[in-house]
Amino acid sequence: DADVTQTPRNRITKTGKRIMLECSQTKGHDRMYWYRQDPGLGLRLIYYSFDVKDINKGEISDGYSVSRQAQAKFSLSLESAIPNQTALYFCATSAEGSYNEQFFGPGTRLTVL
Amino acid sequence: GDSVTQMEGPVTLSEEAFLTINCTYTATGYPSLFWYVQYPGEGLQLLLKATKADDKGSNKGFEATYRKETTSFHLEKGSVQVSDSAVYFCALSGSGGSYIPTFGRGTSLIVHP
Numbered sequence: 001d002a003d004v005t006q007t008p009r010n011r012i013t014k015t016g017k018r019i020m021l022e023c024s025q026t027k028g029h030d031r032m033y034w035y036r037q038d039p040g041l042g043l044r045l046i047y048y049s050f051d052v053k054d055i056n057k058g059e060i061s062d063g064y065s066v067s068r069q070a071q072a073k074f075s076l077s078l079e080s081a082i083p084n085q086t087a088l089y090f091c092a093t094s095a096e097g098s099y100n101e102q103f104f105g106p107g108t109r110l111t112v113l
Numbered sequence: 114g115d116s117v118t119q120m121e122g123p124v125t126l127s128e129e130a131f132l133t134i135n136c137t138y139t140a141t142g143y144p145s146l147f148w149y150v151q152y153p154g155e156g157l158q159l160l161l162k163a164t165k166a167d168d169k170g171s172n173k174g175f176e177a178t179y180r181k182e183t184t185s186f187h188l189e190k191g192s193v194q195v196s197d198s199a200v201y202f203c204a205l206s207g208s209g210g211s212y213i214p215t216f217g218r219g220t221s222l223i224v225h226p
Contacts, residue, residue, distance in 0.1 A: 090156055104157045
C-alpha cells in the first residue's frame, strides 16, 4: 500500500464551487505539506504543518485553506474555485531530523472550468 | 531568500548518452541538497541527496556532488536509458534554520531509443 495517498486523483469542477482534497499518510511523519505544480513553474508550497496544532502559510496560500485533522491527515480546501487554480496538487510528508526529505503522494489533477 | 536554478528543458538525448543537468542554488548557511525525479503520472520521489559540502549522492547510476565553492549540485549519469525519461527537480532544505524546502522549476529529460 502507498505510504502517502491522495483523494480524489482527478477532479473537474466549476468556478465558485468548494472543493476539498484529502491526504493521508501511514509513514508516521509529523510534517505535512501541500504543493501545486504548474508547467514551467515547478512546485510551489501552499501550506505546511509541523504537527497537529501547527498550520503555516506557504508561498501561495491565497484562495486556499487547510485542516490537520490528525497526525496522518491533512486536507486542502478551495473555498470558491477559480480557473487559475487548475493544476496538479501534491501532498508530501517529512520526518523531523531527516534533512527534510520529502515523501510525495501521487497527486490530484484538478480542473476548474 | 533561498532559490534553486536549473537548466531549462527539455533535454533530449539518445540512449546511452551522457547526461548532465545543471543546478545552482542561493541559500543561507549550509543547506542539504536533493534531486527528485517525477515519472509520468506519478508524484516526485527522492533520487539522491547530499547533506554537507563535498558529499556525493548516488543512486540508480545517477550522481551529484555538493560543491559549496560554486554553489552547485549538478546531476550526472554516464549512460541514460529510455526508462530515465522523466522530470528532474533540484531542491534544497535546511537553509538558515528553515526546514521548508525550495524546489527548482524542474528539467524534463526525454531519452530516445
